[in-house]
Amino acid sequence: MKQIPESKILEDFLAEKNMRLTYPRKVIVQVFLQSMSHLDIEELHERVRKVDKDIGLATVYRTMNLLVECGLAQENVLFQDKKCFERVYGRDHHDHLVCTRCRTVKEFHHPMIERFQEKTAKKHEFSIVSHRMTLFGICRDCKE
């Protein structure tokens, strides 16, 4: 089964809401999709301004909110108080290892953990919609 490309997801979402695929939106989405890491709004705006320095911060906020709405992006709070965004469409679910010294973020996935999460939810008759797990600590490189 072929996966619908991310660009199409956004186009359909916009079309359905009578919204337009404008040049600033194109630039922001392109920058977001190209970035493989977990970026906050400020970092995204910086990168967007390297393509077109007239694109404003408010537009980055507005566009990222759209991307969250249509399921292409997900917000995360990885550092204290700093919200950041990551690609989520078509990617497997994963959790995060966050090094509090060098601020590096590593992703991991552990099927058994997911299984026990499901079990816990069932025990509490709770329907999981989403979940977040983050391990904070010191990474290998910083320990040396």
Add this chain to the structure above:
Amino acid sequence: MKQIPESKILEDFLAEKNMRLTYPRKVIVQVFLQSMSHLDIEELHERVRKVDKDIGLATVYRTMNLLVECGLAQENVLFQDKKCFERVYGRDHHDHLVCTRCRTVKEFHHPMIERFQEKTAKKHEFSIVSHRMTLFGICRDCKE
């Protein structure tokens, strides 16, 4: 082995830093320790003002930051953008089930999940300092 009471922890912490156990601090700590749920600053301030309505919001912020510093309280982001505090000293570690409909928070603990977290960290040569896991969804009561 007997556990040092929370009030003593704070007193020692303040004494060591040449800080004073003032009346507003006493009230805020008392309110915080009595509350069994996960309260945000606004809710804490409301309850504090029921004891003494002259205690200001800034003092609640300042005092809660002290409680986090001395290990009696822990910050959590359970709802979007809302920071809240919970007692942590002398309590077992636990994770959270958050109902996004009624905003109820339930605690749970699963030793196997902790074990696999440790295993994952070891595999990445990562030293865990702390971790957060939150399951978002719909609780039993809200499903009906």
Add this chain to the structure above:
DNA sequence: TTCGTTGCAAAAGCTTTGCAAATAT
């Protein structure tokens, strides 16, 4: 008496919003 603390108000961050000009269809 001394120096930390308080409440208030102002400031500082981050995010959203109102608006006239610009733009997509």
Add this chain to the structure above:
DNA sequence: ATATTTGCAAAGCTTTTGCAACGAA
């Protein structure tokens, strides 16, 4: 032509901070 979108600036929030008055030791 029409309705959406933009950048800018202003406004909203939450949290922190400067300061003169206050209070604990």
